[in-house]
Every structure is written in structure tokens, then in C-alpha cells.
Amino acid sequence: MADKESLSDVRNIGIMAHIDAGKTTTTERILYYTGRSYKIGEVHDGAAVMDWMEQEQERGITITSAATSCAWKSKRINIIDTPGHVDFTVEVERSLRVLDGAVAVFCAVGGVEPQSETVWRQAERYGIPRIAFINKMDRVGADFDRVVAMMEKRLGANPVVLQIPVGKESEFEGVVDIIEGKMYAFDEETLGQEIIEKDIPEDYRNRFTAAYMVLIEKLADFDDGIMEKFLDDTPVSATEIYRALRTATLNLDLVPVLCGSAFKNKGIQPLLDSIVQYLPSPLDVPPMVGEGKKGEEISRKADADEKLSALIFKIMSDTFVENLAFIRLYSGRLKVGDKVFNPVKKKKEKIGKLIRLHANKREEVESLKAGDIGAVIGLKFSSTGDTLCASGDYIVLESMDFPEPVIGIA
Numbered sequence: 001m002a003d004k005e006s007l008s009d010v011r012n013i014g015i016m017a018h019i020d021a022g023k024t025t026t027t028e029r030i031l032y033y034t035g036r037s038y039k040i041g042e043v044h045d046g047a048a049v050m051d052w053m054e055q056e057q058e059r060g061i062t063i064t065s066a067a068t069s070c071a072w073k074s075k076r077i078n079i080i081d082t083p084g085h086v087d088f089t090v091e092v093e094r095s096l097r098v099l100d101g102a103v104a105v106f107c108a109v110g111g112v113e114p115q116s117e118t119v120w121r122q123a124e125r126y127g128i129p130r131i132a133f134i135n136k137m138d139r140v141g142a143d144f145d146r147v148v149a150m151m152e153k154r155l156g157a158n159p160v161v162l163q164i165p166v167g168k169e170s171e172f173e174g175v176v177d178i179i180e181g182k183m184y185a186f187d188e189e190t191l192g193q194e195i196i197e198k199d200i201p202e203d204y205r206n207r208f209t210a211a212y213m214v215l216i217e218k219l220a221d222f223d224d225g226i227m228e229k230f231l232d233d234t235p236v237s238a239t240e241i242y243r244a245l246r247t248a249t250l251n252l253d254l255v256p257v258l259c260g261s262a263f264k265n266k267g268i269q270p271l272l273d274s275i276v277q278y279l280p281s282p283l284d285v286p287p288m289v290g291e292g293k294k295g296e297e298i299s300r301k302a303d304a305d306e307k308l309s310a311l312i313f314k315i316m317s318d319t320f321v322e323n324l325a326f327i328r329l330y331s332g333r334l335k336v337g338d339k340v341f342n343p344v345k346k347k348k349e350k351i352g353k354l355i356r357l358h359a360n361k362r363e364e365v366e367s368l369k370a371g372d373i374g375a376v377i378g379l380k381f382s383s384t385g386d387t388l389c390a391s392g393d394y395i396v397l398e399s400m401d402f403p404e405p406v407i408g409i410a
């Protein structure tokens, strides 16, 4: 039971973006703020973010890691690396299977670019709920409304604006939060750590009211309770809005839209709140389907008490020159010392060590369970795309006719 409770606190997400939109910077800032909430890094002055990032780069593991685990307000967020520089490849497809939800980062100047379109459509095909973060609001030419319009036109998305940017370009100061009806200002001096709550500025009141009405109208399309209140002109509570918006996002009906400037440390904490609020836990996604010995379909629920099924989604070496096999456990549990079966290679494997990678440390753990992401050390025969299961409970998660990479389309 405890397993099931904590499963609802897990978010396995990817960050997808056109090259240069700010995926790396956004990821770094997420690790920075969650690292603080983890009390990893103490920050005393303006250089701290950079120092911290340089340290990270020396260790060479964080940003390039296939999966990084962090904690935000007692939830675990696992960030799975989604290759952004390639078109339709087996890696993109695989990473999309491993994650449950995604943050699409757009540049406030460039908007929806061709590469964002490709990955967006793949995510659509895999039924992955998304939220959008319009980054680089501090840049000259930043145009929030234009990017939202592009999401509708170019991506056929149904975006719902949850924040209005306050101030433009170098004057970009913060956001008006549509649900809370407040302004949040992010102070550059304190690296955006102190969020200053303010009343909505006078000249933003009309835009706020309009955006609030659009939000309620959009939710009413998918939620009968809100529809009734909308028709009766009865106020809708924030709790109802959060709940309905979560459902609409999980059902791929709506895409919540936020904005900020990763580089200037603005808007990252609300983004983290939204990842937790709107993106799915492993319990919110359909059971994993694989193939049995005779090619029959087998489905496995995200439950630690189910039979084991895990997909190896990446094998890489870290700075200690050990082979880390990154896995997503879909069902069951894995313990250090377990003997498991790789049905693709028809070999038994022993689980040497299990680790989780955090922003600036690797944590050895005794076990991993359904819904978790981590890495195994000590596998001898396995490669990327293979399944791990129990000897008597054959299942192959990624079929042999999984699409082969198409190379060279830039």
C-alpha cells in the first residue's frame, strides 16, 4: 500500500525543445532549485548558480545523464533525456515510451520551430500529456501571445494560458498567475529564489480578467461541474480549477502554458509546481503492454506487487567508467543481488548495484519499484532496448520490429 501511495508522487518527464530554445538552461535551473530544496547546495551570492553548474560539468554527469532524479515539495521528478537534435529515430521513440509527461520549451522569439513540431507530433502519437514553457521572455522581440497562437495554428494544440508575462524584454519582471489572481515577481539579485507576491498591476487587470474567462470557458468544455457554474455565473474555486485542469491535461484536451526566462532565473519554481500539478504519475498512464513467448500481448500494471518488467532505455559510462544501464521499471520490483532474465538475449543477469542519479551525486539504493527510473550496474549481456523480467515470467517490452533509426535528416 505504501508503494502505491508513493507512486502517485512520482513524475517521469521529458523536456522537449527545438535546439537553442533553452532546454539545457531550463534543466539546469530545475536541478538547481530542486537541489536547494534538497539542501544540496547553499547559495550566498550571485555567482553561486554558475559555480554550481561548473562543478556539475566537471563531474560530467548531470546534464548529459540519460535520467536525473530530483525532488520538489516531497514529490520525485525524474527527468529523462529526450534527444532533440534528431528527427524520427528509435531513441526518440524509446524515450517517449519511458516518460509519462513532458514540458515543451519554446523560445519566446522563435516560437514553434520545425523541430518542435516533429517532437510534438511524436508525443501526440504516444498520448503524452504536455505543458508548455515559453522561455526567453527577457529577449528583444519576445512575444508571448504570438507563440500561443503558433501552438494553436502550427501544432493544432488547445493551449490554455495560466500566466501573463509582466513587463517585456529587459523589463520582464514576473507573471500574473491566472488561477491565484496574483502577480509573482522574480528577483534577479537573489537568483529568483525569493518570489515576491504582488497585487496584479493596474494595467494588467483587464488582460487578467479576459484570460481568467478563457480558462473557465475552456475548462467548461471538458468539465460538467464547471460548465454548470459558468452558465449560472457562480464562482469556481481554485481547487476545482486545478482538478479539472489536471484531468483535461492528462486527457490531452488542454495544454497549460507558462512563461519565464530560465537564463534570468525567472519562472522556474512555478514550472516545477505545474509539473507536479498537471503531469501524470505512473498510475495515471495505461498499463505497459509487451509480448509473451508466443507473441501474445501481455499487459503489466504499474504496481510493485506485479511481476517484474523493466526496459533498458540507455547504456552509458559515467566518469567512474562503469556501465550504467538506465532502466524504467514498469511493474514489480528489483533488488540488489536479484537474478533476472533478459528474454531478448536469452541470458540471466545479476543486479550488482542499483543507483539513482541526482543533480550532483549518485545515490546507491537497495531496490527500485514499479514506476521508478534508475540505473543498474553489473549487467553483462544486456543492451539498449532489452527487457528485464523474472525467469518464469517472460515478457518483451520492445518488440524486435521496433522502428530502426533513420539517420541524417536534419
Ligand code: GDP
Binding pocket: 017, 018, 019, 020, 021, 022, 023, 024, 025, 026, 135, 136, 137, 138, 139, 260, 261, 262, 263, 264
Ligand atoms: P538548448 O539547445 O535548447 O539546450 O538551449 P540552451 O539551454 O543551451 O540555450 C541556448 C542559448 O540560449 C544559450 O546561450 C543560453 O544561455 C540562452 N538562453 C537560455 N535560456 C534563456 C533565456 O531565458 N533568456 C535568454 N536571453 N537566453 C537564454
